[in-house]
Amino acid sequence: MGTRKNARDLTATEKTAFVAAVKALKAQAGGRNYDWFVSTHMQYFAVVNSHRYAHQSPSFLPWHRQYLIEFENALKVHNPAVDLPYWDWTVDRTTTSAPWTSDFLGGNGSGGNGPVTTGPFAGSANWRINVSSSTSTSLRRAMGGTLPSAANVSTVLGVSTYDASPWNSSSGSGMRNRMEGWVSPNIHNSVHVWVGGHMALQDSPNDPVFWLHHANIDRLWSQWQTRWGYDSTRYLPGSGTSGVVDLNEVLQPFTGVRPADVLDHRPRYTYA
Amino acid sequence: MTLDRRDLLRYGAASAAAAATAAGASYVTSGATAATPAPDDPRDFDQEYKGKKIKGVHDKGNKKHKVSINGKKLGIMVLQVPVAEDSRETMDVAISALTHYEPFPIDERDKKDGLLKLAKKAVETLGDAELTDLAGDDHDHR
Ligand SMILES: [Cu+2]
Numbered sequence: 001m002g003t004r005k006n007a008r009d010l011t012a013t014e015k016t017a018f019v020a021a022v023k024a025l026k027a028q029a030g031g032r033n034y035d036w037f038v039s040t041h042m043q044y045f046a047v048v049n050s051h052r053y054a055h056q057s058p059s060f061l062p063w064h065r066q067y068l069i070e071f072e073n074a075l076k077v078h079n080p081a082v083d084l085p086y087w088d089w090t091v092d093r094t095t096t097s098a099p100w101t102s103d104f105l106g107g108n109g110s111g112g113n114g115p116v117t118t119g120p121f122a123g124s125a126n127w128r129i130n131v132s133s134s135t136s137t138s139l140r141r142a143m144g145g146t147l148p149s150a151a152n153v154s155t156v157l158g159v160s161t162y163d164a165s166p167w168n169s170s171s172g173s174g175m176r177n178r179m180e181g182w183v184s185p186n187i188h189n190s191v192h193v194w195v196g197g198h199m200a201l202q203d204s205p206n207d208p209v210f211w212l213h214h215a216n217i218d219r220l221w222s223q224w225q226t227r228w229g230y231d232s233t234r235y236l237p238g239s240g241t242s243g244v245v246d247l248n249e250v251l252q253p254f255t256g257v258r259p260a261d262v263l264d265h266r267p268r269y270t271y272a
Numbered sequence: 273m274t275l276d277r278r279d280l281l282r283y284g285a286a287s288a289a290a291a292a293t294a295a296g297a298s299y300v301t302s303g304a305t306a307a308t309p310a311p312d313d314p315r316d317f318d319q320e321y322k323g324k325k326i327k328g329v330h331d332k333g334n335k336k337h338k339v340s341i342n343g344k345k346l347g348i349m350v351l352q353v354p355v356a357e358d359s360r361e362t363m364d365v366a367i368s369a370l371t372h373y374e375p376f377p378i379d380e381r382d383k384k385d386g387l388l389k390l391a392k393k394a395v396e397t398l399g400d401a402e403l404t405d406l407a408g409d410d411h412d413h414r
Contacts, residue, residue: 045372046409056351113399133369133407134398142397170362172354181373182353192373200397202347202369203406 002072002083002269004219007212008098009272010085015104017082019120022208024078026127032074038131038205040253041067045202050243053252056169058162058236059245060180061221062259064214066251069268071211083269086215089191090150095143105209109197113142116197121208132203139207142196152185157224162236167244174236175224179217188217219271230264315384317391324398326391332380337366339391345408346370346394348387350378369407370394 010018026034044054044063054063068084075082085099092098099105106119115138121127124137134140156178164174169182181189191213192199198206205211228234232247239246248258313330320326329338335350347369352362365375366386371393378386 042406042409113396131406133404134401135404136399136401140399140401168352170352170354172357172359172362177354178357182351182375184357189373196397200371200373202372202409204372 001267003272004083004215004269005085005272006098007085007087007104008092010104012103014085017079018075018085019104021075021079021082023120023127025074028078032070035131037067037071037074038203041205042131042202044253048252051245051249051252052168052243053245055180056182057244058167058176059251059259060176061218062235062262063245063251063254065218065221065262065265066254066257068211068214068218069262070254072269084211084215086219086271087209087212088216089147089194089213090153093147099209099212100143105212107141108143109141112144113140113197115140129198129203129206132198132206133201134198136198140197141199141207143194144196145194146190147194148185148187148190152187153220155185156187157220157227160228162234164236167237167241179220187220188213218265222265222271225263230266232260232263235259235263315380315387317388321392321395324395326388326395328387328391330387335364337378337387339368339387339394341391341395341398341403344403344405346391346403347407347409348390351375366390368394369409370397370403 053059072084087099095108100107102118106116106121109115110117116122121139127139129137129139156175159175161174163176164171171177172183177183178185179187181187192204195209198204235247237244237246245251245259247260251257313332315330317328324342327340331337337348339346339348349367351365353365353375355361355363364378366378367375368390371390376386376390377383
């Protein structure tokens with residue numbers, strides 16, 4: 001079982017190992033390499049087979065949970081000791097705090113929206129962007145704006161109903177749409193916008209911080225589950241909702257994996 | 273009635289759709305509305321912003337708005353979001369391949385410049401880069 005740690009608590013060795021595994025996955029020829037994960041995220045932002053799997057739907061949380069598990073497993077092929085870290089932006093809120101240090105993910109883009117100039121992902125020779133809506137081949141960031149606060153998070157975790165009809169971006173009640181961010185207090189979306197650069201694009205996984213941000217979103221869902229229940233009745237909708245991934249429908253493209261299969265993550269990993 | 277290039281494209285698409293229906297495809301087309309070209313939308317824009325040419329064409333009926341930056345297509349997706357927490361009332365917002373997590377409210381009244389604001393933010397995000405072909409994906413293909 002793995003333990004996902006806060007990025008600010010990683011040892012120097014753990015940081016180096018994570019960066020090396022991410023780069024090995026990027027360099028991997030064929031298979032589910034790093035760019036496969038970028039392409040898959042782009043493809044599943046759209047409606048696929050009349051379903052919204054990854055975004056603007058109840059399956060936003062379980063789809064990304066499985067996506068992270070697959071990514072973590074792909075890293076473990078290169079180094080079994082690596083676990084995904086998370087970035088708690090309610091605590092580390094500046095452009096120079098964790099994880100933006102030169103020994104880990106590097107800092108802001110030059111001039112506010114240009115290429116990253118520090119750390120192991122600076123410049124296309126170190127980290128080449130291959131699949132993107134932008135012609136920039138080097139990673140960009142444009143940090144600024146407002147990050148969600150601890151109070152915002154606590155409000156969302158207090159919403160006991162998982163999600164609500166019509167099960168998309170227009171759901172006014174329920175926890176999921178607040179967490180995803182199409183309704184106030186907007187947790188997940190606002191962090192993508194705050195980092196800016198590639199994190200603002202449909203190909204946001206090009207920035208390795210994507211995984212740390214989504215690990216934190218997954219950790220918050222786990223806290224919600226601890227409070228309100230891990231059992232399958234807590235996930236909504238249960239069944240019979242067309243165009244929406246019900247409890248026992250497959251989370252494409254993850255063959256055979258349903259929301260019911262990922263609700264209890266504790267045998268696989270926990271958060272420290 | 274004069275036909276501009278956009279109208280011709282529209283008629284072309286309508287006849288292609290009619291042919292597809294005749295061939296047994298099962299989707300519904302609105303051939304009747306396609307026969308009457310819509311007047312230019314007063315919200316449309318064609319201007320330069322921070323050194324890039326931005327063009328926006330609104331589609332009032334189907335909300336399939338079009339934006340290009342330096343002639344390259346930027347995929348737009350219109351969503352409905354609640355006007356407030358716990359509200360069942362919704363409003364239209366637009367996101368794009370470049371402003372993917374940042375909805376811009378859009379309507380024909382006080383939010384009529386939503387698409388222009390989105391295009392400007394996309395230009396700022398691009399900086400000295402340009403759009404690729406991948407940016408043109410519509411997101412609502414089945
Ligand atoms: Cu995200």
